[in-house]
Structures are given as structure tokens and as C-alpha cells.
Amino acid sequence: xxxxxxxxxxxxxxxxxxxxxxxPGTNLNVINRAFREGWGGVIAKTVSLDSTKVVNVSPRYGxxxxxxxxxVIGWENIELISDRPFSIWLEEFKKAKDxxxxxxxxxxxxxxxxxxxxxxxxxRCQDVGVDSFELNFSCPHGLPExxxxxxxxxxxxxxxxxxxxxxxxxxxxxxxxxxxNITHIEEPARKAFESGCQGVAAINTIRSxxxxxxxxxxxxxxxxxxxxxxxxxxxxxxxxxxxxCMELAQLIKxxxxxxxxxxxxxxxxxEDAAQFILLGSxxxxxxxxxxxxxxxxxKDLCEGLLGFMESHKFETLADFKxxxxxxxxxxxxxxxxQQERKAAQKAVEESKMVKAxxxxxxxxxxxxxxxxxx
Ligand SMILES: Cc1cc2nc3c(=O)[nH]c(=O)nc-3n(C[C@H](O)[C@H](O)[C@H](O)COP(=O)(O)O)c2cc1C
Numbered sequence: 001x002x003x004x005x006x007x008x009x010x011x012x013x014x015x016x017x018x019x020x021x022x023x024p025g026t027n028l029n030v031i032n033r034a035f036r037e038g039w040g041g042v043i044a045k046t047v048s049l050d051s052t053k054v055v056n057v058s059p060r061y062g063x064x065x066x067x068x069x070x071x072v073i074g075w076e077n078i079e080l081i082s083d084r085p086f087s088i089w090l091e092e093f094k095k096a097k098d099x100x101x102x103x104x105x106x107x108x109x110x111x112x113x114x115x116x117x118x119x120x121x122x123x124r125c126q127d128v129g130v131d132s133f134e135l136n137f138s139c140p141h142g143l144p145e146x147x148x149x150x151x152x153x154x155x156x157x158x159x160x161x162x163x164x165x166x167x168x169x170x171x172x173x174x175x176x177x178x179x180x181n182i183t184h185i186e187e188p189a190r191k192a193f194e195s196g197c198q199g200v201a202a203i204n205t206i207r208s209x210x211x212x213x214x215x216x217x218x219x220x221x222x223x224x225x226x227x228x229x230x231x232x233x234x235x236x237x238x239x240x241x242x243x244x245c246m247e248l249a250q251l252i253k254x255x256x257x258x259x260x261x262x263x264x265x266x267x268x269x270x271e272d273a274a275q276f277i278l279l280g281s282x283x284x285x286x287x288x289x290x291x292x293x294x295x296x297x298x299k300d301l302c303e304g305l306l307g308f309m310e311s312h313k314f315e316t317l318a319d320f321k322x323x324x325x326x327x328x329x330x331x332x333x334x335x336x337x338q339q340e341r342k343a344a345q346k347a348v349e350e351s352k353m354v355k356a357x358x359x360x361x362x363x364x365x366x367x368x369x370x371x372x373x374x
Contacts, residue, residue, distance in 0.1 A: 037296055073236045206232040206240065
């Protein structure tokens with residue numbers, strides 16, 4: 001029987017499935033629920049020191065449906081980080097750890113470009129017993145207006161400096177969460193690793209406009225008739241997330257062996273998760289999937305992943321982590337491989353052509369006859 005248990009950066013996960021930062025980890029009630037249902041880890045909704053600066057609007061979600069109008073395949077949100085007071089969060093982190101000592105509880109943190117603020121948030125969260133940190137350098141809407149979130153994630157030098165501040169105070173593992181709203185995701189990731197972060201997580205949401213209402217002619221989600229571009233998630237982003245995780249895993253393999261990757265973006269099944277692991281992820285996060293299917297989906301995720309492992313006779317996640325990375329190459333190399341294969345095939349065919357009556361064979365008789373008729 002294969003096992004889903006895995007150790008990442010010294011953290012012992014009973015399975016690789018982790019609630020991604022967002023509504024599914026937005027307070028103690030839902031964090032406890034996630035652990036009860038069997039999630040290996042929970043990353044709480046991103047917190048900051050002063051929640052009074054965080055003011056949400058409604059509606060703040062917009063959905064893209066498949067042609068049957070039933071299935072949601074894409075999801076835009078213009079939600080900010082947590083609007084709940086930091087002091088309450090500290091109490092809830094402590095209670096969540098007391099209630100779920102074996103569950104991995106990760107604090108997602110975000111601050112302005114201010115060394116003291118980052119150090120304070122790190123110290124106060126780790127003092128109440130969270131297991132590790134995820135640094136939110138990736139929220140694409142609202143927060144960049146305050147030079148936070150994706151605004152930091154898109155500036156590798158600033159990101160590297162902030163990671164350095166965090167690492168000077170952190171006594172627990174730190175993952176930096178990358179923005180996909182950048183041309184080369186490896187550049188900020190390299191800075192995070194150079195500053196000492198144990199891992200990176202990707203992807204956050206993709207900056208998007210979900211659509212325009214053809215009756216009102218207003219873009220959605222419409223707040224008082226106006227909107228602002230938001231973050232896109234769910235099934236539709238999975239191919240982009242897989243590509244970016246592949247690029248991060250290649251970076252880790254070449255330049256930072258031993259560092260970790262937490263992959264996410266549109267995961268809904270154990271088979272989806274298997275693909276992220278084949279491309280180098282150590283853990284797999286889910287946010288929108290939980291908003292579509294509920295916390296109980298973790299049981300199907302585990303079952304699907306175990307089924308995949310059994311069919312390939314893999315005993316542990318390490319048996320196949322990163323297995324498929326070896327099969328990415330350049331377009332020029334694809335052309336070369338195809339030309340070589342065709343040339344080899346032609347040589348075999350030619351070798352089967354008879355040149356003298358003595359070379360006719362009973363086995364290839366039909367092919368030899370065909371070859372002579374061309
Ligand atoms: C409504 C909503 C709120 C989110 N809030 C946060 C957040 O506070 N911090 C964060 O790091 N990511 C946040 N995310 C991004 C998710 O953690 C995740 O990176 C992204 O949605 C892709 O994964 P998914 O397709 O499984 O949702 C949010 C996503 C959604 C849909």
C-alpha cells in the first residue's frame with residue numbers, strides 16, 4: 001500500500017494536500033474543519049498587522065462557466081487579504097495548533113515595504129506556534145496599490161530584500177509565494193532562494209477581467225457600476241500553473257537542490273495533483289476547488305492520488321516527484337529528435353529492400369515486393 005505521508009522542509013504532512021491561502025482558511029472554524037476532514041496542511045488567509053486598512057467590497061467574485069452553463073471553469077476575485085484583526089488571528093493560530101497538533105498550520109503574511117513591520121509580523125506569528133510561513137508576494141489586485149503583494153513579487157530586488165528581513169527573524173521554514181503576472185517566474189524565485197527561503201509556492205491568481213455584461217455594458221464583478229481587474233483561478237489556469245511550476249522545479253533542480261516547491265492552480269482531483277508532483281511539487285495546494293466542492297474533497301484527492309500511485313507501483317511521493325521534468329527540451333531539439341527518428345526508420349525500411357534474388361526472405365516477402373514496386 002503506497003503512502004501519501006511526506007516530509008517537506010522538516011514539516012511532517014500526513015498527505016501533500018494543503019488548503020491554499022484564501023476563504024477556505026479564513027478563520028478558526030474553517031481551519032479546524034479542514035483539519036477534521038483530513039487536509040495535510042492549512043495555509044490561513046493572508047494576515048497583516050493593521051487590518052483596518054483592508055476594506056473589502058461586494059460582489060467580489062465573477063465566474064466563467066463551460067458551455068453547459070453548469071460547470072465553473074474560471075473564477076475571478078477582487079478579494080483583499082484578511083480584514084480580521086491581527087490580535088484575533090494570533091489567538092486563533094494558537095487555538096488551531098492546540099486543537100490540531102499534528103496538522104501543519106502555515107501563516108500567510110504580507111506587509112508594506114518596511115523592515116520593522118515584517119520582522120514584527122514574523123516574530124508575533126511564530127511566538128504563537130505556527131509551523132511555517134508563506135510570504136504573499138503575489139496578490140494581483142488592491143494590495144499593489146499600496147506597493148504590496150504582486151507589486152513586490154514583480155520586483156526581484158525588493159522581494160529578495162524583504163525575504164532577507166524575514167529570514168533574519170524566522171525560526172521556522174519560509175515559502176515565498178510567487179506571482180504568475182511576470183514574464184520569468186524564475187527571477188523572483190532565485191532571489192527568494194538566495195535570501196535563504198526554504199521553498200517557493202506558485203501560482204497565485206492571474207490578473208484578469210472575467211467579462212463585460214452585454215445588457216448593462218459594465219465590466220464584472222460590478223461594484224457600484226465599476227470594477228477593477230482581479231485574480232483568475234480554478235481549472236482554466238491549470239496549464240499555466242503547471243508550466244510555471246515546471247520552470248520553478250527546473251530552477252530548483254539546477255541551482256537550489258533540496259529546496260521545496262508547493263504547486264497550485266486549478267487542482268480538483270488526485271490526478272491533477274499527480275501532474276504537479278510529476279513536475280516537481282512537494283505539496284499541492286487547493287483554494288477555488290474547496291469553494292466549488294467543499295472540504296470533503298480531500299478524501300477524493302487522496303484516493304485519486306493513491307490510485308495513480310498504485311497503477312504505477314509507486315510507494316512514496318518521492319518515487320515520482322519531478323519524474324516528467326526530464327522530458328522538456330527546446331523546439332530545436334524536438335526537430336532534431338524527429339529527424340533522427342525518421343532517418344532511422346528509413347534506414348530500417350531500406351535495409352529490408354532486396355538487392356539480389358538471394359536476399360528474398362519468407363518473413364518480409366510482402367514488404368520486399370512492395371518496396372520493389374515503388
Ligand atoms: C477568493 C480568493 C481569495 C484568495 N485570497 C488569497 C490570499 O489571501 N492570499 C493568497 O496568498 N492567495 C489568495 N488567493 C489565491 C489562492 O491561494 C491560489 O493561489 C489561487 O487561487 C490558485 O489556486 P486555485 O486555482 O486552487 O484557487 C485567493 C484566491 C481566491 C479565489
